[in-house]
Amino acid sequence: MSRQPILLVFGGHGQLGRALLRRARLAGRHCVVLPRAAADVCASLRVHEAITRVQPDIVINAAAYTAVDQAESERASAFAVNRDGAANVAWAASEAGIPCIHVSTDYVFGGAIGRPYTEQDSPWPLSVYGASKLAGERAVSAANGKAVILRTGWVYDQFEGGFVRKMLELARRRDRLQVAGDQFGSPTHVDDLxxxxxxxxxxxxxxEQPPARLYHLAGPTGLSRFEWMEMLFALLARHGGQSVGLQAVAANAFPTAARRPRNSMLDSTRVEHDLGLRLPPLIDALERCVLTWLEADPIADGVNGAPLEHRL
Ligand SMILES: NC(=O)c1ccc[n+]([C@@H]2O[C@H](COP(=O)([O-])OP(=O)(O)OC[C@H]3O[C@@H](n4cnc5c(N)ncnc54)[C@H](OP(=O)(O)O)[C@@H]3O)[C@@H](O)[C@H]2O)c1
Structure with a gap:
């Protein structure tokens, strides 16, 4: 009997890494996730050792330096992980003769166009983080011509940090919230991704050999942060949660060290056309968030308010 394929995830304790493990377990798939301490992607030898030890059939690089604002003052660290570390993983997969999926970001774009970005649009990163991720895409392609690069954006879940969780927590303490009405993106539930x-x-x-090596894979609805939160809190109220008053404000009401694109909506038509992959509607994903949030007892949850079964 042939053994089940093994998926190896680098950066496995991040938001996406944990979701890959959670969803792989649910689907009965064999997934090994390695945190930085077990396999630092910046150390090429450790990456090779991990692949030799685990003997995976495919690797996913979910490791990244994601502190967008901090990256402005830690350029070398951001590039070390997002460019050089990414290349190490892609190269090691190529050496092992196995496929590799690399994850990139909507922040490679400058935000000046008024429609969702396609893979044909030219990147124009505004931040060190965005520049380091773009350099990572190029380094991955150079190291491994078969690597598949997936750009996603505005990744969220209801369990840990992230925008949705932050807003739900704020809503417990305040009955009015201000949200940027002039920043547009494609919210992507991490489980769907x-x-x-x-x-x-x-x-x-x-x-299977995909026809292209670069794909946008994000939630199907592009909208402003304000519209996103309007939808979230309407669902919360409909399911018996508290009502919250929302006010749309300019994004520059929340000054940050890094510049973010005004628009980073992603057009995921190519991945649907070539590979038949389409993420579920935003309203369904948000409803799942709301229902899980309301089910969890915020007081009894303990540290971070995260339900125990999700603290992997
Ligand atoms: N979150 C979003 O909204 C978003 C949007 C677009 C694209 N993405 C992309 O999606 C991917 C996954 O992001 P995420 O949301 O899961 O981020 P995350 O929660 O910050 O996870 C990133 C993980 O990478 C690990 N890591 C950092 N440096 C490492 C290294 N040298 N070696 C091995 N692991 C290392 C981190 O470990 P430590 O905890 O030890 O630092 C962390 O667990 C990234 O490529 C990111 O650029 C995310």
Whole structure:
């Protein structure tokens, strides 16, 4: 009997890494996630050792330096992980003769156009983080011509940090919240992203060759942060949660060290056309968030308010 394919995830204790493990377990798939302490992607030898030890059939690089504002003053660290570390993973997968999926970001774009970005649009990063991720895409392609690069954006869940969680927590203490009305993106529930990545991984392991190497894979609805939160809190109220008054303000009401694109909506048509992957509607993903949030007892949850079964 042939063994089940093994998926190895670098950066496995981050938001996406945890979701890949959670969703792989649910689907009965064999997934090994390695945190930085077990395999620092900046150390090429450690990456090779991990692949030799685990003997995966495919690797996913979910490791990244993601502190967008801090990156402005830590350029070298951001590039070390997001460019050089990414290349190490892609190179090691190529050496091992196995497929590789790399994850990139909507922040490679400058935000000046008024529609969702396609893969044909020219990147123009505004921040060190965005520049380091773009350099990572190029380094990955150079190291491994078969690596598949997935750009996603505005990744969220209800369990840990992130924008949705932050807003739900704020709503417990305040009855009015201000949200940027002039920043547009494509909210992507991390579980939906993980499910699509697992599907893609299985197909790459089976030998499928995607027609392209770069894909946008994000939630299907592009909207402003304000509209996103309007939808979230309408669902919260509908399901018996508290009502919250929202006010749309300019993004520059919240000064940050890094510049963010005014628009980083992603057009995911290519991945749907080539690979049949389409993430579920935003309203469904948000409703799942709201229902899980309301089910969890915020007082009994303990540290971070995260339900125990999700603290992997
Ligand atoms: N979150 C978003 O909204 C978003 C949007 C677009 C694209 N993305 C991309 O999606 C991917 C996953 O992001 P995420 O949201 O899961 O971020 P995350 O929660 O910050 O996770 C990143 C993980 O990478 C690990 N890491 C950092 N440096 C490492 C190294 N040298 N070696 C190994 N692991 C290292 C971190 O470990 P430590 O905890 O030890 O630092 C962390 O667990 C990234 O490529 C990110 O650029 C995210």
């Amino acid at each position: 993980a499910d699509a990545m697992l599907t893609l991984a299985a197909r790459l392991v089976a030998g």
